[in-house]
Amino acid sequence: MVELIEIHFSMALGDSFVENVGRGAAVLILHLSDIHFRESEIGTTQDPNVHLRNEIRRDVIAQCRKLGPPDVIIVGGDVAFAGSTKEFNFATDWLQDLCDACGGTLQSVFVCPGNHDVVRDLADRNLVQLVHDKIKSSSDPSAEIANQMRDRDARRLMYESLDNYNTFALQFFCDLLPPDRTRATRDLLLNDGSTLRLWGLNTAFISSGKDKEGDLFVDPASFQITRHDGVTNLVVAHHHLSWLREGIQFGYYLADVAPIQIFGHVHTNRIDMNVDYMRLTASAANPDRYEPGWEPGYNLLEVEVIRHDEQRKLRLRAHVRVWQEAPGGFEAKRYKGSDVWEHTIPLEPWDAPPAIAIPSPEHIVDTDRGPPPDGGSAMNSLRDLGLRFYRLSFSKKSEIAGRLELLEEEDMRQPDYERFRRVLLRANERSQLNELSAAVRAAELG
Structure with missing residues (x-):
């Protein structure tokens, strides 16, 4: 399960599994x-x-x-x-x-x-x-x-x-x-x-x-x-x-x-x-x-x-x-x-392989709940969108999520923060990040 999910997110966010800081x-x-x-x-x-x-x-x-x-x-x-x-x-x-x-x-x-x-x-x-x-x-x-x-x-x-x-x-x-x-x-x-x-x-x-x-x-x-x-x-x-x-x-x-x-x-x-x-x-x-x-x-x-x-x-x-x-x-x-x-x-001996792809943490349990492993600029972009989405009012977040069909019936049983987390991750999985970003931008300007 974990290995498949790691592959899923690496394909979605790029080849790097970790943020490129400190090199x-x-x-x-x-x-x-x-x-x-x-x-x-x-x-x-x-x-x-x-x-x-x-x-x-x-x-x-x-x-x-x-x-x-x-x-x-x-x-x-x-x-x-x-x-x-x-x-x-x-x-x-x-x-x-x-x-x-x-x-x-x-x-x-x-x-x-x-x-x-x-x-x-x-x-x-x-x-x-x-x-x-x-x-x-x-x-x-x-x-x-x-x-x-x-x-x-x-x-x-x-x-x-x-x-x-x-x-x-x-x-x-x-x-x-x-x-x-x-x-x-x-x-x-x-x-x-x-x-x-x-x-x-x-x-x-x-x-x-x-x-x-x-x-x-x-x-x-x-x-x-x-x-x-x-x-x-x-x-x-x-x-x-x-x-x-x-x-x-x-x-x-x-x-x-x-x-x-x-x-x-x-x-x-x-x-x-x-x-x-x-x-x-x-x-x-x-x-x-x-x-x-x-x-x-x-x-x-x-x-x-x-x-x-x-x-x-x-x-x-x-x-x-x-x-x-x-x-x-x-x-x-x-x-x-x-x-x-x-x-x-x-530290134990270790040499970087030619193409580095270190497995992400084991807490990722399924593609709807866990965050994607950090993927350099792609993950930073997702976090940036999350920060902007967070600052919107509850009503604006709900309206955007409903209009873009990023909420599922099962989400209604979850706390508010978990519903909106799923909106962000679902937008990533469905290649709707640009669409979500545009909707957030419109709400910010409005």
């Missing part, structure tokens, strides 16, 4: 987490974080003048504060401004959900809490999560509170829908022709007002990240391992399969450099300024493959930026006298 140079990752846009503050004269966000923007610009524009911008959850549509819309505009300023593109954004991206009023309902409690009280929570994911009503209860987040994440093809699409993926091309594979996990699917440390989970799909020749896995999740019930076990597993691991939530920067991995936990871009150890920050990470004495190595250079006060500004968090945290990790 001949390091891939540059801009990592932000815990932005916490609050509806009660954003766009008002009482917003206490306007200055801080502006300083982040200015510092990113200065750093990217030295390092180059980011190839991917990872936002590791807690984009919003209360999961409201207004908060996510503000985030989109802010990210667009940041991309324009630093030379990146909004198409490069890659996101995963955090606990503040959950609508608590929905997650705290009695029926939802019954599902959560059944998982938490189980002697085998992983098996119970899988069991609940197989039940249509239960999985809807677990994910309904993330609908606003998923509408936002659809712009970047990072939206999630259980049971088959509970993690987001994207492939980038490293400098030696190998693949950097991003995995965005969901640690917030049973998040609610009752969250406590050590009592959240990843679903079984997160334990199905596998190693492949010529592929380096990068895992990003919102909650630090200390917040996961199976955090120790999951940490051991990630050490085997993912040389790069990125977390957020704890609002304090931590860097763990092991022989097999770099584990990077971000400061919050917008923390609560009254919390202990208030430390706004963000990270830039350079990733490249080097060869030394016939051995391939992954070279990571982390530029950790943290806020200092009096005088205020972002400064480098130093490591043994250096502004850069540098680490090398041994």
Whole structure:
């Protein structure tokens, strides 16, 4: 099944299976987490974080003048504060401004959900809490999560509170829908022709007002990240391992399969450099300024493959930026006298074949549901159309989808974001992207 689907999408989007960034140079990752846009503050004269966000923007610009524009911008959850549509819309505009300023593109954004991206009023309902409690009280929570994911009503209860987040994440093809699409993926091309594979996990699917440390989970799909020749896995999740019930076990597993691991939530920067991995936990871009150890920050990470004495190595250079006060500004968090945290990790031998075609991630389960594997400019064009389509009103999106006959009867049972995702993918499959783009353009002008 997977192999056939990969062939289907490679024919539709071109021969390249991965985005052509980083060839001949390091891939540059801009990592932000815990932005916490609050509806009660954003766009008002009482917003206490306007200055801080502006300083982040200015510092990113200065750093990217030295390092180059980011190839991917990872936002590791807690984009919003209360999961409201207004908060996510503000985030989109802010990210667009940041991309324009630093030379990146909004198409490069890659996101995963955090606990503040959950609508608590929905997650705290009695029926939802019954599902959560059944998982938490189980002697085998992983098996119970899988069991609940197989039940249509239960999985809807677990994910309904993330609908606003998923509408936002659809712009970047990072939206999630259980049971088959509970993690987001994207492939980038490293400098030696190998693949950097991003995995965005969901640690917030049973998040609610009752969250406590050590009592959240990843679903079984997160334990199905596998190693492949010529592929380096990068895992990003919102909650630090200390917040996961199976955090120790999951940490051991990630050490085997993912040389790069990125977390957020704890609002304090931590860097763990092991022989097999770099584990990077971000400061919050917008923390609560009254919390202990208030430390706004963000990270830039350079990733490249080097060869030394016939051995391939992954070279990571982390530029950790943290806020200092009096005088205020972002400064480098130093490591043994250096502004850069540098680490090398041994890789298995691999040589690029004459014609590179690395398989896309295993999460693609059928041609109507999974996103096409990243296909260079073709995938960027599809993301660009998705971004424009996202900004239209619900009524305009629905009218276009109906007029172009891109909706099927089965779509009516799906959340809004999933229906519109299928519209985009169906337009690609039916060679209607130009027609859809023209309709979107007309709606934008109208």
